Amino acid sequence: MNRVRLLVLNAALGPLDYTVPERMPIEPGSVVIAPLGPRKVTGIVWDNGRLPGAQVDASKLRPILEVVDVPPLSQPLRRLIEWTAEYYCAALASVARMVLSSGGALGGPMTTTEYRLSGGTPERMTPQRAAAIDALEGEQGIIRELAAIAGVSEGVLRGLVNQGVIEPVTVAIDRPYPAADPDFHQPALSDDQLEVANRLVKKVQAQDYAPVLLDGVTGSGKTETYFEPVAEAIRLGRQVLVLLPEIALTENFLVRFEKRFGTPPVLWHSSLKSTERRRAWRAISNGTAQVIVGARSALFLPYANLGLIVVDEAHEVSFKQDDGVRYNARDVSVMRARFESIPVILASATPALESLHMASTGTYELMELPSRFGGAQLPEIKLVNLTDEKPASGRWLSAPIIRALELRLEKGEQSLLFLNRRGYAPLTLCRNCGHRFQCPNCSAWLVEHRLSARLACHHCGLETQVPDACPDCGESDCLVACGPGVERIADEVGELFPEARVAVATSDTLGNPERAAAFIAQAEAKAIDVIVGTQLVTKGFHFPDLTLVGVVDADLGLEGGDLRAAERTYQQVAQVAGRAGRGSKPGEVLIQTRHPDAPVIAALANGDRDAFYAAETEARRDAGAPPFGRWAAIILSSEDEKEARAAAARLGDTRPDRDDLYILGPAPAPLALLRGRYRYRFLVNARRSANLQATLREWLDAHNFPPGVRVGVDIDPYSFV
Structure with missing residues (x-):
């Protein structure tokens, strides 16, 4: 190989050709460093003939500088990169960047300093030092990790380092992981x-x-x-x-x-x-x-x-x-x-x-x-018709759920209340002038989070303090929280049952593995009586003493323009219902709804998954929706609303006229402003036989969009906002 074509990790550059210095060990998949003007770029040597581009005269080519000391990317992985880019209408370089996602991994051998007990004793023994020495026997790691293990401050350990009780050890960052033993413990399977x-x-x-x-x-x-x-x-x-x-x-x-x-x-x-x-x-x-x-x-x-x-x-x-x-x-x-x-x-x-x-x-x-x-049994599922069992004014839990919670507390069993809405309330307004707190960057309301005393946008991440007075009319003590979030439900449980130990489980409170571990430990130790959570608690958790699940609003997921709303609602509610009765004690599930006759709610109540999926399958077949048809979305966005609208209109004027494609739009996206960008979207419905990706590429490639306009293609979309 005296010349190669590189896939460089910059989608704007496209493939580049280079020469290979004599005796440089290069093969397809090799990760290399190559010159590009005064800079150096990382690239992947690709298979001959698989990347587009004109043949450049050899005299104009520059040589590769070095081969990175990592194994070449395998042929199956290179084919996966090509397939992903083709299927999802993405740039090859963008997919390849996910493979080389750890830039530090491409460097040479590296070391770091860890610490361990040396066997010495401190000049002055304190209770904290004694506890740390006992806890760290046989342990080794960085100071922060050891402090967490010992349950002391980092300052205590640094004092022991200064006295030689804890010694530094140089270790290779790339040291091997402990080997897993496939026969370590053989469980009894049914x-x-x-x-x-x-x-x-x-x-x-x-x-x-x-x-x-x-x-x-x-x-x-x-x-x-x-x-x-x-x-x-x-x-x-x-x-x-x-x-x-x-x-x-x-x-x-x-x-x-x-x-x-x-x-x-x-x-x-x-x-x-x-x-x-x-x-x-x-x-x-x-x-x-x-x-x-x-x-x-x-x-x-x-x-x-x-x-x-x-x-x-x-x-x-x-x-x-x-x-x-x-x-x-x-x-x-x-x-x-x-x-x-x-x-x-x-x-x-x-x-x-x-x-x-x-x-x-x-x-x-x-x-x-x-x-x-x-031998554990699936829980009994009952519907609570909110039209008949209306919660008290200003409350969100019906009488049947309150009675069921009271019974579990008396028995010492655990309960879970599910509402897929983070924060305290989805909308805050002024009762004096009607002002609603909206995100300046997105067409979305700010959500009140009382645990952090913030108003937050769940789309762009903006956070601001809750003001003392209305920013429009200046009236104080006039802000009203509208609707429930999990924090509000937790407050309601606390008011109804002051003795209950309540935990809120959302991505806000369990945002990292350490918090999740602490939550699991508390729940397993029965230090929590009632868990109030979002979709985060619908899967994976196993608490044998959890016998009651209450779904606060089963209709919430059916709102809006989600074309998979019924399926997603079924999955979420069925999964959260599955948290109940996983041990020897029977479980009960109460589902609050205003639409007990809706097919998805009725299927949940009857435990008839097959009937629901059969009906949903036929509805999809009639609509030409997946898996019987294909969906794709095209999203155009700009910081200038007129520019975005004009670009969408021009694209719409040249839409393909094909019998196997049906194109809706352009129209403002349901979330028309997101992170400061105005958004217009097309929704494409295609038959399975249509060459969808090739048609979209040909349609989009015919346009030169202004620099301020971004174009995104979403094949098989799950989000319709």
């Missing part, structure tokens, strides 16, 4: 679990592409079941990727994983420090990381020897990326498994309708766990 586990183990042993939908009711032990093929992959020396939809779920999973395999898995998510990301990336790329548990971005890491992918809670909307490369990690996982020729397991108690359709056509193999583990 007959159903054992049958499914054995079938999954055979898929891993075959080392061939095999997409599996693991459909198990809540509490059926899906995690313990798929741990068996994970163990088999470890025995075979293969790597395993487990995708989780929420970082807050990670801590609960880690405890179960360590109990089964004797050591935690390797983590990958946005909260990792740069040194942790570097260590994980390099261990993944050289094959020493055995099991990787991460958020959706972990899907694009350069695994050396991937043998199995598991997507837990595979129905979750959070697997869909809403900006940048708008990919769905569930679907891309299946494609990565296909390119790698390995099995992929999609695990869920409420699978996406598209996944069930793929199983019904034989594209996915369906494996079912129809009953709960250990």
